[in-house]
Amino acid sequence: xxxxxxxxxxxxxxxxxxxxxxxxxxxxxxxxxxxxxxxxxxxxxxxxxxxxxxxxxxxxxxxxxxxxxxxxxxxxxxxxxxxxxxxxxxxxxxxxxxxxxxxxxxxxxxxxxxxxxxxxxxxxxxxxxxxxxxxxxxxxxxxxxxxxxxxxxxxxxxxxxxxxxxxxxxxxxxxxxxxxxxxx
Amino acid sequence: xxxxxxxxxxxxxxxxxxxxxxxxxxxxxxxxxxxxxxxxxxxxxxxxxxxxxxxxxxxxxxxxxxxxxxxxxxxxxxxxxxxxxxxxxxxxxxxxxxxxxxxxxxxxxxxxxxxxxxxxxxxxxxxxxxxxxxxxxxxxxxxxxxxxxxxxxxxxxxxxxxxxxxxxxxxxxxxxxxxxxxxxxxxxxxxxxxxxxxxxxxxxxxxxxxxxxxxxxxxxxxxxxxxxxxxxxxxxxxxxxxxxxxxxxxxxxxxxxxxxxxxxxxxxxxxxxxxxxxxxxxxxxxxxxxxxxxxxxxxxxxxxxxxxxxxxxxxxxxxxxxxxxxxxxxxxxxxxxxxxxxxxxxxxxxxxxxxxxx
Amino acid sequence: xxxxxxxxxxxxxxxxxxxxxxxxxxxxxxxxxxxxxxxxxxxxxxxxxxxxxxxxxxxxxxxxxxxxxxxxxxxxxxxxxxxxxxxxxxxxxxxxxxxx
Numbered sequence: 001x002x003x004x005x006x007x008x009x010x011x012x013x014x015x016x017x018x019x020x021x022x023x024x025x026x027x028x029x030x031x032x033x034x035x036x037x038x039x040x041x042x043x044x045x046x047x048x049x050x051x052x053x054x055x056x057x058x059x060x061x062x063x064x065x066x067x068x069x070x071x072x073x074x075x076x077x078x079x080x081x082x083x084x085x086x087x088x089x090x091x092x093x094x095x096x097x098x099x100x101x102x103x104x105x106x107x108x109x110x111x112x113x114x115x116x117x118x119x120x121x122x123x124x125x126x127x128x129x130x131x132x133x134x135x136x137x138x139x140x141x142x143x144x145x146x147x148x149x150x151x152x153x154x155x156x157x158x159x160x161x162x163x164x165x166x167x168x169x170x171x172x173x174x175x176x177x178x179x180x181x182x183x184x
Numbered sequence: 185x186x187x188x189x190x191x192x193x194x195x196x197x198x199x200x201x202x203x204x205x206x207x208x209x210x211x212x213x214x215x216x217x218x219x220x221x222x223x224x225x226x227x228x229x230x231x232x233x234x235x236x237x238x239x240x241x242x243x244x245x246x247x248x249x250x251x252x253x254x255x256x257x258x259x260x261x262x263x264x265x266x267x268x269x270x271x272x273x274x275x276x277x278x279x280x281x282x283x284x285x286x287x288x289x290x291x292x293x294x295x296x297x298x299x300x301x302x303x304x305x306x307x308x309x310x311x312x313x314x315x316x317x318x319x320x321x322x323x324x325x326x327x328x329x330x331x332x333x334x335x336x337x338x339x340x341x342x343x344x345x346x347x348x349x350x351x352x353x354x355x356x357x358x359x360x361x362x363x364x365x366x367x368x369x370x371x372x373x374x375x376x377x378x379x380x381x382x383x384x385x386x387x388x389x390x391x392x393x394x395x396x397x398x399x400x401x402x403x404x405x406x407x408x409x410x411x412x413x414x415x416x417x418x419x420x421x422x423x424x425x426x427x428x429x430x431x432x433x434x435x436x437x438x439x440x441x442x443x444x445x446x447x448x449x450x451x452x453x454x455x456x457x458x459x460x461x462x463x464x465x466x467x468x469x470x471x472x473x474x475x476x477x478x479x480x481x482x483x484x485x486x487x488x489x490x491x492x493x494x495x496x497x498x499x500x501x502x503x504x505x506x507x508x509x510x511x512x513x514x515x516x517x518x519x520x521x522x523x524x525x526x527x528x529x530x531x532x533x534x535x536x537x538x539x540x541x542x
Numbered sequence: 543x544x545x546x547x548x549x550x551x552x553x554x555x556x557x558x559x560x561x562x563x564x565x566x567x568x569x570x571x572x573x574x575x576x577x578x579x580x581x582x583x584x585x586x587x588x589x590x591x592x593x594x595x596x597x598x599x600x601x602x603x604x605x606x607x608x609x610x611x612x613x614x615x616x617x618x619x620x621x622x623x624x625x626x627x628x629x630x631x632x633x634x635x636x637x638x639x640x641x642x
Contacts, residue, residue: 020579
C-alpha cells in the first residue's frame with residue numbers, strides 16, 4: 001500500500017512539474033508548483049520525515065509561493081506569447097539537453113542500482129521526529145543554525161534596499177558602493 | 185471482506201473516514217446556526233432583536249438563507265479566469281476542514297479522527313494554505329476592488345501568521361509534544377495555589393506565562409479569519425465587499441462558510457492549547473459507579489461548552505470594536521505582536537528552565 | 543518500504559524537468575520557479591538518503607536548504623521587480639543591454 005501511495009504522489013509530482021514548465025500563463029504555473037510542493041510533502045510523510053513535510057507546506061507552499069503570486073499579480077503578467085524560429089530552435093535544444101541529462105542520469109543509476117529497501121526505523125523514533133531533529137539542530141548543527149539566522153537578516157535587509165528603488169541621494173552612492181563592493 | 189477488515193490499517197482508515205464524515209456534516213450544520221447566532225447576538229448588542237419571523241425565534245432563518253442562495257443567479261464576470269474563479273471558494277473551505285481531522289473533541293481514541301504527532305504544525309500549515317483562497321478569489325475576478333481587497337487580505341494574513349505560530353511555542357515548551365492529544369493530556373488534573381487550599385485546573389491559561397501568548401493568539405486569530413476589528417479586506421463601506429465582490433450565490437456562500445469554519449477551527453485550537461480541551465470537572469473526580477461511564481461524552485460536552493464561549497467572544501468583539509485602518513493593522517502585527525511573541529518565547533523558556541525542565 | 547532507487551530516480555526526473563524549464567522558458571519568473579523545482583528535487587534526494595542510511599543528518603540539511611531557498615526567492619523576486627521597473631519586461635531575452 002505504501003508503494004501505491006508513493007506512485008500516486010510521484011505521478012502527481014511529475015505531472016505538475018511538467019505543467020509548471022509547459023504552461024503559458026505564469027499564474028497557472030505557480031499554482032501547479034504549489035500542487036507539486038504539496039505532493040512532495042506527501043512523499044516526505046511517507047518517508048517518515050513528518051516535520052519536514054509540514055515545514056515544506058508552511059514555508060514553500062504557504063509563504064514562498066504566495067510571494068511568487070504577489071509578484072506575478074503586481075507585475076500583471078499575461079500569457080507568454082512566444083513564437084518565431086529562434087525560440088523554437090532554442091526550445092528544441094533545451095529539450096534535447098534535458099533528454100541527454102536524463103539518459104546520463106539513468107546510466108549512472110544503472111551502475112550502482114541501490115536495490116536495498118529504505119529502512120523503516122530511524123534512530124530516536126520513540127521520541128518523535130521533531131524532538132530528534134531539534135536535538136540535532138541544537139547540538140551538532142548549532143553553528144549553521146545560528147548562521148542561518150544571520151543569513152535571513154541579510155536577505156531581509158537586501159530585499160528592502162533593492163525593492164525600495166532609487167531615491168535622489170542614493171543614486172550616486174549606490175553606484176559608488178557597488179563599485180567598491182565589486183572591487184573588494 | 186473479513187480478511188480485509190483484519191488489517192489494522194484498513195480499520196483505522198475506515199474509522200477515521202467515518203469520523204471525518206460526521207465532523208464534516210456536523211460542522212456544516214453548526215456553521216449555518218452560527219450565522220443565525222451571529223445575527224441574533226448582533227441584534228441584541230444593537231438593542232434590537234435579530235431575525236425572529238421565520239419559525240419560532242427565527243430558528244429556521246438559516247434554512248431560508250440557504251434556499252435563497254441556491255436560487256440566486258450565478259454570474260461570472262466577462263474576463264475572469266474561469267478555472268481559478270471556480271477553485272478559489274473551494275480553497276477557502278478545504279484547509280479548515282482538514283484541520284478538523286486532528287482536533288481532539290473528547291478523550292481518545294473515540295473522539296479524535298486521527299492523532300498525528302505533528303498536529304500543531306498541521307494546523308499552522310493549513311492556515312498558511314488559507315491565504316490562497318482570498319488571493320486567487322480577488323485576482324481572478326478581474327475587478328480592481330476585488331484585487332485590492334485580495335492582496336490586502338493576504339498580506340495581513342501572512343503577517344499575522346508569524347505571530348500566531350510564535351505564540352504557540354510556549355505551549356509547546358510546556359507540553360513537550362506537538363501532538364494535540366498530547367497537549368490536552370498534559371493539561372489534566374489540578375494544581376494547588378501555593379499553600380492555600382485553593383486549586384486551579386491545570387489548563388494552559390492558568391499558568392502565568394501562557395496568558396500573554398493566549399492574548400496574542402486570540403488577536404492573531406481575529407486577523408487570520410479576517411474578522412473585525414481586522415476585516416478591512418472585506419469591509420462593506422470601504423471596498424464594496426472586497427475580494428468577494430464578484431461572487432454570487434453558492435460560491436459566495438462557500439466563502440462565507442469558509443470564514444465561519446475557519447473561526448470554529450481557530451477557536452477549537454485555542455480551546456485545545458489554552459483551555460484544556462475536553463477536560464472539565466466531571467472528568468476529574470473519577471468516581472466509580474455510574475459516573476465513571478460519563479467521562480467519555482462528558483469530555484465532548486465540556487469541549488463544546490468552551491468552544492461556544494470562545495465563539496460568542498468572537499461575535500461579541502465583532503460588533504463592539506471599530507475597524508483598524510490598514511497601516512495601523514500592519515504596524516500592529518509587525519511592530520507590536522511579533523516582538524511580543526518572541527519575548528514570550530524567551531520568558532517561557534527561561535521560566536521552564538528555572539523550574540527544572542518539562 | 544520504498545526502494546531507494548525509485549526515490550533517486552524521481553528526484554532525477556524532477557531535477558531534469560527543472561533544468562529544461564530554465565533552458566526553455568523566457569519568463570524570468572517561470573525560470574525562477576524551475577530553479578525551485580531543482581532545489582526541491584535535491585531535497586528529496588537528501589531525505590531519501592536520510593531514510594536509507596538511518597540518520598537524521600539528511601533531514602537537518604533539508605531544513606537549511608529550505609531556509610536558503612526562502613532567502614534566495616525573496617532577493618530574486620526583489621531583483622525581478624526592480625528590473626521590471628527599469629525595463630518594463632520580465633522576458634530575459636529582452637534584457638540584453640550588456641550584449642555585444
